[in-house]
Amino acid sequence: MTSPEVLAQPAQDFLPLNGTDYVELYVGNAKQSAYYYQAAFGYELVAYAGPETGLRDRASYVLQQGKIRLVLTTSLLPDSDITRHVAQHGDGVKVMALWVDDARQSFIETTKRGARVAFEPYTIEDEHGSVTLAGIYTYGETIHTFVERSNYSGPFLPGFVARTSGLPQGNPVGLLHIDHCVGNVGWGEMNTWIKFYEDVMGFKLLITFDDDDISTEYSALMSKVVSNGNGFVKFPINEPAEGKKKSQIEEYLDFYHSPGVQHVAIATDDIRATVTELRRRGVEFLSVPSAYYDDLTDRIGHIDEDMESVKALNLLVDRDEEGYLLQIFTKPVEDRPTVFFEIIQRKGAKSFGKGNFKALFEAIEREQALRGNL
Ligand code: FE2
Numbered sequence: 001m002t003s004p005e006v007l008a009q010p011a012q013d014f015l016p017l018n019g020t021d022y023v024e025l026y027v028g029n030a031k032q033s034a035y036y037y038q039a040a041f042g043y044e045l046v047a048y049a050g051p052e053t054g055l056r057d058r059a060s061y062v063l064q065q066g067k068i069r070l071v072l073t074t075s076l077l078p079d080s081d082i083t084r085h086v087a088q089h090g091d092g093v094k095v096m097a098l099w100v101d102d103a104r105q106s107f108i109e110t111t112k113r114g115a116r117v118a119f120e121p122y123t124i125e126d127e128h129g130s131v132t133l134a135g136i137y138t139y140g141e142t143i144h145t146f147v148e149r150s151n152y153s154g155p156f157l158p159g160f161v162a163r164t165s166g167l168p169q170g171n172p173v174g175l176l177h178i179d180h181c182v183g184n185v186g187w188g189e190m191n192t193w194i195k196f197y198e199d200v201m202g203f204k205l206l207i208t209f210d211d212d213d214i215s216t217e218y219s220a221l222m223s224k225v226v227s228n229g230n231g232f233v234k235f236p237i238n239e240p241a242e243g244k245k246k247s248q249i250e251e252y253l254d255f256y257h258s259p260g261v262q263h264v265a266i267a268t269d270d271i272r273a274t275v276t277e278l279r280r281r282g283v284e285f286l287s288v289p290s291a292y293y294d295d296l297t298d299r300i301g302h303i304d305e306d307m308e309s310v311k312a313l314n315l316l317v318d319r320d321e322e323g324y325l326l327q328i329f330t331k332p333v334e335d336r337p338t339v340f341f342e343i344i345q346r347k348g349a350k351s352f353g354k355g356n357f358k359a360l361f362e363a364i365e366r367e368q369a370l371r372g373n374l
Pocket of ligand 1: 180263265352
């Protein structure tokens with residue numbers, strides 16, 4: 001007979017994840033995007049692959065800051081998967097790569113539970129060691145690549161060479177690691193993808209927001225958050241909800257032309273210093289009206305930061321049972337109103353800023369109206 005103790009143990013994690021390995025964007029011009037992310041966001045160029053390294057069809061720049069690796073890839077051909085991806089979606093996140101100890105096993109466990117194959121496992125080697133990769137599809141054309149880098153000591157992956165740019169302005173701004181990556185999916189599809197992460201990847205549902213939580217006078221959305229077993233990887237999923245006017249999620253879907261990654265949230269441990277420097281470098285953020293700050297102390301209680309500096313930088317603050325968080329959202333980083341970034345500093349809070357949704361979405365709607373898309 002099974003003892004109650006055994007029954008109480010959680011099921012073994014069939015997809016143990018060490019964290020996010022990299023996020024890869026397919027872009028129209030990787031050379032210029034790499035300059036933007038270095039000069040504006042303080043990433044450092046660490047590796048490169050392209051014609052000079054024997055690739056005939058693409059070029060990729062690998063940028064790093066803290067534990068974050070961004071890969072910017074562009075096509076060299078008039079017709080390729082990358083070219084078609086950029087034509088369809090504009091610049092966008094193609095790969096959310098997950099660092100695993102066993103890529104083949106990750107592929108087997110997820111595909112046998114119904115994951116759609118992006119590519120079969122394969123191993124690549126160079127003088128620095130070997131890496132095994134395998135890929136499955138998530139929402140839209142987005143892929144999760146499992147990266148097993150055992151003892152690999154090269155700058156990124158076999159085939160990439162170390163490269164630095166020596167940009168004087170490419171100094172880090174305090175970005176530490178990826179906190180969460182958010183996906184936008186179509187009408188009625190949120191639960192399908194939450195179920196995908198639960199059943200196929202063994203994630204657990206953390207939080208649910210319905211359209212009463214996230215609605216303004218005009219537009220609404222629904223959101224659920226899933227997390228892997230150790231909590232290192234968190235994926236909120238949004239879908240549009242009915243409102244008087246067009247939901248911001250619908251605007252994204254109209255311009256991305258499919259589900260896809262809406263924003264990547266990046267952690268800092270000094271958001272005031274980070275955002276001051278990002279603003280100085282020309283990064284544009286959404287702003288909330290000054291009325292947001294009028295009763296902020298009443299809503300969230302005491303915080304360590306001086307409220308005047310929080311207001312001057314237009315930071316948002318929210319509190320949950322475990323602490324508080326400060327956050328701010330960039331405007332979209334391409335001409336289509338699609339992908340953007342969040343900067344977040346957690347001071348105990350494990351939530352996602354629910355108390356800010358209304359103020360934030362009203363700010364997004366003002367931008368939407370300026371684009372003629374509300
Ligand atoms: Fe977020």
